[in-house]
Amino acid sequence: MSNERPWLDHYPAGVPTQIDLDTYSSIVAVLDEVFERFRDRPAFSNFGKQLDYGQIDALSRQFAGYLTGVLKLGKGDRIAIMMPNVLQYPIALFGALRAGLIVVNTNPMYTARELKHQLEDSGAKAIVVLDNFASTLQQVVADTEVKHIITTGIGDLLGFPKGALINFALKHVKKMVPAYHLPSAVRFRDALAQGSAHSLSKVELGHDDIAFLQYTGGTTGVAKGAMLSHGNMVANMLQAGSWIGKNAKEGEEVIITALPLYHIFSLCANGLVFMRLGGLNWLITNPRDMPGFVKELKKSRFTALTGVNTLFNGLLNTPGFSEVDFSRLHLTLGGGMAVQRAVAERWKKATGCTLAEAYGLTETSPAACINPLDLKAYNGSIGLPIPSTDVAIWSEDNQPLPVGEVGELMVRGPQVMKGYWKRPEETAKVLGADGWLHTGDIAKMDANGYFYIVDRKKDMILVSGFNVYPNEVEDVVMQHPGVLEVAAVGAPDEHSGEVVKLFVVRKDPALTADALKQFCHDNLTGYKRPKIIEFRDSLPKSNVGKILRRELRDEKKAAPAT
Template sequence: MSIERPWLDHYPAGVPADIDVNAFRSIAAVLEESFQKFRNRPAFKNFGKVLTYGQIDELSQAFAGFLSGELGLKKGDRLAIMLPNLLQYPIALFGALRLGLTVVNTNPLYTTRELHHQLEDSGAKALLVLDNFAATAQHALDGTKVQHVITTAVGDMVGFPKGNIINFVVKNIRKEVPAFNLPGAVRFRTALERGKAHPMPAVDIGHDDIAFLQYTGGTTGVAKGAMLTHRNMIANMLQADAWISGSATAGEEIIVTALPLYHIFSLTANGLVFTRLGAMNLLITNPRDMKGFVKELSKEKFTAITGVNTLFNGLLNTPGFADLDFSRLHLSLGGGMAVQRSVAERWKKTTGVTLAEAYGLTETSPAACINPLDLKEYNGSIGLPISSTYVQIRAEDGTVLPIGEAGELCIKGPQVMKGYWGQPEETAKVLDAEGWLRTGDIAKMDANGYVYIVDRKKDMILVSGFNVYPNEIEDIVMHHPGVAEVAAVGVDDEHSGEVVKLFVVRRDPSLTVEALKEYCRENLTGYKRPKHIEFRDALPKTNVGKILRRELRDEERKKKQAA
């Protein structure tokens, strides 16, 4: 059965209909090519310190040497990495991938409960963690298979004296490192030193080997590990590379990496695609410090930037951003959440560059649709399906809907995950026998193949590009002795796109909003915490007693419209 691809006629010049996923056997092979080709070029920059491709090659070999020679880790073993954007991240990531390990990217902001679930579920044998989050790790390790811990401080790879000053300030002045006790933990720099004594073993890594367990809520509940193989990641790198090749120059790009590299969008687009291009990744460790972020940007004539809508909006609202030198900027890519028209229009006016929206999921490694980069202005679409990618809009019963009709967006391509780690039932819910992934997003396609997101099928809340699942929030809040019933919904927010609002029926009439917020602060990562809490006598329900979140959401929308 041939599937129509109306979008091919509207591809930018030079973009192929399909990519050759067999061009590389593994991500390691892609990295080796870049290390040789761009050996003396800058690869990563952070806090003013630059590491070249040659240095990253040697350091990642040393890290691989330590993991294999000293810790005995072998192909297929899981290594959890719990770091923000620091020079340590690419060294550890590339070392692990070259060894054939499976990388478990871990959000440093996780609570003990969230981290414990991920370590236990993935079966990780080793953990690399920043000192700032080591106390959380200490309490999360019990009952997991983690045998080895490597710790590091923010400035460890920045060099003397600047790195030492950064570490002193973070620990003693800002007090950002809670006391922790991890007996037997090895320091990152010690690991690199010891690793030099062990040559990196030659490992046969193939397409079907799992490169990442990338945790996501998928379409429901508790976080699941999407199994992203070397084939999935190579495919998405080549797909994105084909899409941007007309506007990107190998060995000359400087890409701003403000989204954390543990997030699939930044990991693939910045960490892998631009490494293949020989670009310099400008790592921003704390993009929330917008003034500091703009100061970093003022030092570089950057050529590309990726981000979520909230990031672009934050930059536009920060004094000094409009005065930066945008003369070399040619690529601005927004993903992770919907790009708002008002933000896109302001971005174009300020920088002179169109903010192109892309769409993807953790389950698609992530890119599935991207707008042409020569787009004259924001068009409200998530773009065209990229090379080797098939898209259909389907009705509830699975029939393919005609152009212009809204239904569930389904995706097929070499970047679609292998499935969820250890969860065949959950995998079967979203992935059919032919390889079609049900996204849970409601979309429509126009005659030219442009895809438009209409709504989300599920009740998922999208806070600054991060998925928040009401089931998880409600589950935690229901553990509070003063709560009888709860519903969590997403409400519009001009900064984050959406934020969490709780509707609560109290068991204890003396329970206050502040007390419940404090409880959530202890049990939920920042972006999952409710910004609004409303107490009610009852919640709307179906005839079988299921709480109607949709009704609550609609109420909120009407209130906002009336206001």
């Protein structure tokens, strides 16, 4: 047994080897339990306003009433949520799930092109959007199936006068809300008021029903919706929950939620795992404002924090961070991108808490491996496979490889997605009939069952935990009339792990890097935009004429960016 799964011999005390998936039939069954057990406990906090589980229960019930009673949306209809971490997010999310809808998490920073693709592909009939991003929606909504638009401002649930002041400042002082015209849109608060007249009828949901379409590039550039079922999400909630195990106290946890809840890592780890523990999610709306973020940390006696390497690094380098009270902090989890040793060591020194690295994918809801939380120091590993999860290293011809050999990391377990929405061929490329998922990551396993990422098989670029697919960037750049050829690769960057670098062959000799950067700015969201542009007379190609990104990358490694 342990030859095949050597990691089981190294599980932390008290962590089970298997989970019981039948504990809950759906995420909604978890919500029902949580709302009953932790009714009076604080659930979400944002800008100093706190809502308890009883209030979240009532408000999400009203929102579900609006979706089903007023909009007449039914089980399996898709609804997009395009918001950062604000109180409206969990209310809309839980309301949609309680109504039996499929949630399409949408990055608020999307450009019109990216948003249009996601809304068209998912067939979303409704969208909840923050005012700050409504002008992007206005540009594309006519080309989609969206019939119902619900808009809201950051301050809408913060009470008077604070909420009104924040909304006014964002719009008129900071100019962060571009003018938009969506005449049929309904305000979020009005939707809640209308929904309160309708009772929530129980929707039968089981493990096979889809809960989320979580968009990811997979191995190619076009964003595809990973179909994450209620069973997938319940599984990962139970798996990660059992891993945290005795470290977490029910009803006493305060987790800092700085990563956006529309990102699968934050959605599952913070939004669901800690909710099941009756924890308080302390929502950070704009973690890029590091001084503001540190101020929030000082107000909260937090016990847990999840993030990506860039976030931890940013905090460590922000004045005032050393004055934060870390006395209750017992869990720091890093995922989304590789945690750097220097950052992990500085984190441990500054906070007294080990930064444990985890590994997952959108396609695995997301966690597959996590380091033991009693780890004494950073170990460079992505950890051990979590309960009910098999991980293996395979060769190019799909044969299992022995300990220490390098090959593709494969994952199998109840958290592996059902497939990609309406893309059976793409699904077949990564998911075998036997349930093994090809991750596209190159890794090895040691004798104790710890896994180590060696490289990425795909040409994917990882910017601060967000996947950037070179195909997509290149497709956009090729639309510029002055470009003949382009290759996008990742260049190492001490802040974000990697940045996008372009190698460009010009069609128009007058084309400048600044002009091309502006073009990318108009067509790509921030983290996908190239930071470095190098013009070349030609690009390396294979004998069939395919541009060899790897050669450009290797050349890059030989001469690091200055």
